[in-house]
Amino acid sequence: xxxxxxxxxxxxxxxxxxxxxxxxxxxxxxxxxxxxxxxxxxxxxxxxxxxxxxxxxxxxxxxxxxxxxxxxxxxxxxxxxxxxxxxxxxxxxxxxxxxxxxxxxxxxxxxxxxxxxxxxxxxxxxxxxxxxxxxxxxxxxxxxxxxxxxxxxxxxxxxxxxxxxxxxxxxxxxxxxxxxxxxxxxxxx
Numbered sequence: 802x803x804x805x806x807x808x809x810x811x812x813x814x815x816x817x818x819x820x821x822x823x824x825x826x827x828x829x830x831x832x833x834x835x836x837x838x839x840x841x842x843x844x845x846x847x848x849x850x851x852x853x854x855x856x857x858x859x860x861x862x863x864x865x866x867x868x869x870x871x872x873x874x875x876x877x878x879x880x881x882x883x884x885x886x887x888x889x890x891x892x893x894x895x896x897x898x899x900x901x902x903x904x905x906x907x908x909x910x911x912x913x914x915x916x917x918x919x920x921x922x923x924x925x926x927x928x929x930x931x932x933x934x935x936x937x938x939x940x941x942x943x944x945x946x947x948x949x950x951x952x953x954x955x956x957x958x959x960x961x962x963x964x965x966x967x968x969x970x971x972x973x974x975x976x977x978x979x980x981x982x983x984x985x986x987x988x989x990x
Contacts, residue, residue: 805907812905818875825881825951826943837871837879840939848935851973858928866921866932869914873898882940883961895922934972941966941980949989959990 802810822837845867852860871879876898880887903915920926924933941962944952952962962984970977 808905808907815875815902815905816872819872822874822879824879825955826940827947827950829943829946837874841868841871843939844935847938848932851935854973855931858931862917862928863932866917866929867935869918870921870932870936872902875902881955882965883957930971934968937966937969938972941969945983945987949987953989959984959987
């Protein structure tokens with residue numbers, strides 16, 4: 802086996818570990834917590850259907866970002882989006898994880914994916930802003946469908962939910978309008 806093939810296999814096997822990283826949300830209709838791999842797949846599918854409304858975006862770039870954005874959780878774990886202090890504290894660990902995990906790959910693809918991860922994290926380009934917005938859609942819909950499950954369990958307030966998720970408008974304005982309305986109407990906060 803050549804070195805590049807070995808590296809590809811090593812990366813594929815390493816990415817399997819994302820299935821073991823549990824999140825705070827439960828999949829709709831299930832009484833267990835989802836894992837980060839499930840989340841990455843679901844938001845990629847969500848992006849696929851929402852990208853139809855945004856033909857100016859590089860769809861493949863967006864999908865790549867969403868498929869890889871949480872791989873750093875293999876090393877750093879998942880931190881709740883509403884916990885600003887924990888999010889800030891884990892940044893160095895996530896950057897080191899990105900270097901390690903994407904460094905498993907052959908140089909060209911590893912560099913490309915690392916650069917895409919950095920672009921996603923910076924959320925400055927149209928594709929990264931869209932991807933960051935889509936990353937918020939499914940957790941919000943899960944909570945709205947399940948009486949605020951993770952919000953209630955973790956003491957998250959309505960104002961926090963509105964503030965952190967308003968970026969959904971960057972993906973699809975009408976979708977955010979509907980979600981915002983449902984958040985404001987929710988009676989479990």
